[in-house]
Amino acid sequence: MSTLSARNRRKTPAERAAEIALAARQIALTEGLAAVTVRAVAARVGVAPALVAHYQPSMNVLVASTFGAIVAAEIDEVATELGACRTSVHALAALIDTLLGPERSTVTAVWLDAWSLGRRNPALAAEVGRQMDAWQKFLVDLLEEGVTRDEYAVDDAPALAWQLLGIIDGLTAHATVRYGDARTQRPLVRTIVEHELALPAGTLAP
Amino acid sequence: MSTLSARNRRKTPAERAAEIALAARQIALTEGLAAVTVRAVAARVGVAPALVAHYQPSMNVLVASTFGAIVAAEIDEVATELGACRTSVHALAALIDTLLGPERSTVTAVWLDAWSLGRRNPALAAEVGRQMDAWQKFLVDLLEEGVTRDEYAVDDAPALAWQLLGIIDGLTAHATVRYGDARTQRPLVRTIVEHELALPAGTLAP
DNA sequence: CCAGTTGTTGATCACTTGGTCAATAAGAGC
DNA sequence: GCTCTTATTGACCAAGTGATCAACAACTGG
Numbered sequence: 370m371s372t373l374s375a376r377n378r379r380k381t382p383a384e385r386a387a388e389i390a391l392a393a394r395q396i397a398l399t400e401g402l403a404a405v406t407v408r409a410v411a412a413r414v415g416v417a418p419a420l421v422a423h424y425q426p427s428m429n430v431l432v433a434s435t436f437g438a439i440v441a442a443e444i445d446e447v448a449t450e451l452g453a454c455r456t457s458v459h460a461l462a463a464l465i466d467t468l469l470g471p472e473r474s475t476v477t478a479v480w481l482d483a484w485s486l487g488r489r490n491p492a493l494a495a496e497v498g499r500q501m502d503a504w505q506k507f508l509v510d511l512l513e514e515g516v517t518r519d520e521y522a523v524d525d526a527p528a529l530a531w532q533l534l535g536i537i538d539g540l541t542a543h544a545t546v547r548y549g550d551a552r553t554q555r556p557l558v559r560t561i562v563e564h565e566l567a568l569p570a571g572t573l574a575p
Numbered sequence: 576m577s578t579l580s581a582r583n584r585r586k587t588p589a590e591r592a593a594e595i596a597l598a599a600r601q602i603a604l605t606e607g608l609a610a611v612t613v614r615a616v617a618a619r620v621g622v623a624p625a626l627v628a629h630y631q632p633s634m635n636v637l638v639a640s641t642f643g644a645i646v647a648a649e650i651d652e653v654a655t656e657l658g659a660c661r662t663s664v665h666a667l668a669a670l671i672d673t674l675l676g677p678e679r680s681t682v683t684a685v686w687l688d689a690w691s692l693g694r695r696n697p698a699l700a701a702e703v704g705r706q707m708d709a710w711q712k713f714l715v716d717l718l719e720e721g722v723t724r725d726e727y728a729v730d731d732a733p734a735l736a737w738q739l740l741g742i743i744d745g746l747t748a749h750a751t752v753r754y755g756d757a758r759t760q761r762p763l764v765r766t767i768v769e770h771e772l773a774l775p776a777g778t779l780a781p
Numbered sequence: 782c783c784a785g786t787t788g789t790t791g792a793t794c795a796c797t798t799g800g801t802c803a804a805t806a807a808g809a810g811c
Numbered sequence: 812g813c814t815c816t817t818a819t820t821g822a823c824c825a826a827g828t829g830a831t832c833a834a835c836a837a838c839t840g841g
Contacts, residue, residue: 379807379818401694407799417820419801428799478694484752485691488607488684501753531749532763539745543737546690547707557738561767585788585837613829623790625831634829 382424388414389424393435398475402482405432433492436483440500443476444507457515461562462573464511468537469544469555477545480538505530512566521566529565536561588630594620595630599641604681608688611638639698642689646706649682650713663721667768668779670717674743675750675761683751686744711736718772727772735771742767 380388392413393405400409407428411418425431447467454460467473487494508530512523523529540554559573586594598619599611606615613634617624631637653673660666673679693700714736718729729735746760765779 382818385818401691403691403695406797408797418799419821420819422800423819481687481690484687484748485607485609487752489609498753501749528759532746532760535746535749535760536742537745539743539748540738540741542690542745542748543707543741546693547704553734554738554741557767557771560770561763564766564770565763588788591788612827614827624829625791626789628830629789 385414385416385420386424389421389431390435390438393431394439397432397435397439397479397482402432402436402479402486405435427492429490429492432486432490433496436479436493437496437500439476439479441503444500444503448507451511457511457518457520458568458572460511461515462559462575464508465537465555465558465562465573466575469540469552469558471544471552473541474545477538477541481542481545501534504534508533515566521568523566533558533562591620591622591626592630595627595637596641596644599637600645603638603641603645603685603688608638608642608685608692611641633698635696635698638692638696639702642685642699643702643706645682645685647709650706650709654713657717663717663724663726664774664778666717667721668765668781670714671743671761671764671768671779672781675746675764677750679747680751683744683747687748687751707740710740714739721772727774729772739764739768 389410392410396405396409396413405428407418407421410431411421414421421431422428447464450467451460451463454463483493483497487497505527509526512526512530515521516523516526536558540558544554560570562568563570563572595616598616602611602615602619611634613624613627616637617627620627627637628634653670656673657666657669660669689699689703693703711733715732718732718736721727722729722732742764746764750760766776768774769776769778
């Protein structure tokens with residue numbers, strides 16, 4: 370076989386670490402954060418289980434960093450997608466559209482796993498806190514950008530950001546667990562945001 | 576010791592089943608749904624692990640029924656608490672106050688566990704669906720009671736019930752995972768409900 | 782008081798988990 | 812070529828999981 374040439378090749382620590390991290394991310398997204406185990410990651414990389422343990426101080430931190438990487442990638446992805454919007458109002462509308470879209474269910478499942486596993490995994494709990502802060506900061510920046518552009522006024526951007534994140538997470542969680550479609554929840558979120566920003570009704574409509 | 580008289584006493588299946596169910600509920604509330612294991616339950620009841628397995632077809636269904644019992648008890652508790660309200664508007668205000676209260680964090684943690692574990696436990700997933708439906712039905716009944724009393728009008732009570740549950744679950748989940756205090760989220764939920772029911776601003780305020 | 786029913790137990794199995802450690806072998810530098 | 816570093820492995824261990832089954836013993840009906 371042509372792949373035989375790659376057999377038994379020794380890789381640099383950086384390469385291996387990247388491979389392991391990638392495998393862990395894929396497992397987490399397809400089978401859940403709880404399925405990220407030494408043996409599962411090792412099997413996916415095609416390597417002995419001991420090697421995974423060798424590259425990671427403990428499984429708890431691998432799970433935590435895997436979660437962090439997945440969420441950080443999602444934030445980046447959404448950020449670049451929203452970068453094309455010329456106004457903050459457009460960005461907000463696009464954000465609602467994206468975050469309540471059906472393709473987010475896999476990441477939402479990872480969030481649910483993290484919330485649950487975080488009670489027994491301190492490293493994961495810390496990472497959950499970091500990523501929630503990152504999302505909130507992202508939303509605060511987005512909200513305040515609109516304020517400086519005089520598109521609307523907001524009383525307490527940090528608090529409003531937390532509230533909106535809570536609402537969105539709850540609706541997407543429900544949609545992931547039970548209701549296949551979160552699309553129907555979008556109008557409600559649009560109305561809430563319009564009301565909180567004192568925007569005319571329908572401003573955020575597509 | 577005086578308790579020696581109870582040693583080695585044989586109990587009726589109903590008694591044992593009740594003991595096991597109670598122990599499972601206590602473990603779930605204090606250590607999480609994932610801590611409900613054969614041995615943990617047996618140890619708490621003070622009985623051999625095999626006996627727990629004898630009374631339960633499988634651990635998956637014990638976890639599922641434990642979750643169901645906890646949530647059902649919560650619904651009953653909230654229902655009786657709201658029974659004292661004379662108007663539906665008062666009941667809604669009380670509901671928001673109760674559901675976003677800080678003492679609910681233990682039950683919320685159980686919900687988070689169930690959402691996560693449900694993906695690997697079909698019996699639990701089914702029970703999660705049942706209890707979500709039960710909560711929605713409860714809210715629909717509450718909303719429609721107010722309509723028949725001409726306190727307000729509601730367009731689509733079932734949809735609104737789902738939306739409100741999603742919002743409340745998201746905010747309480749955030750509060751449980753990260754911020755200890757969900758109290759600050761209450762005004763937002765009150766505003767949303769007032770808006771959706773076309774009630775004057777401040778109607779649901781305490 | 783004795784036999785039958787059945788609640789209850791101890792022992793044990795097969796499996797999975799995270800983690801350790803000496804031994805191996807691939808590659809780098811001389 | 813050789814030696815030295817180190818990535819990599821196989822073989823483990825201890826702990827925990829759900830589940831099964833023959834044996835035991837506490838009641839119950841006769």
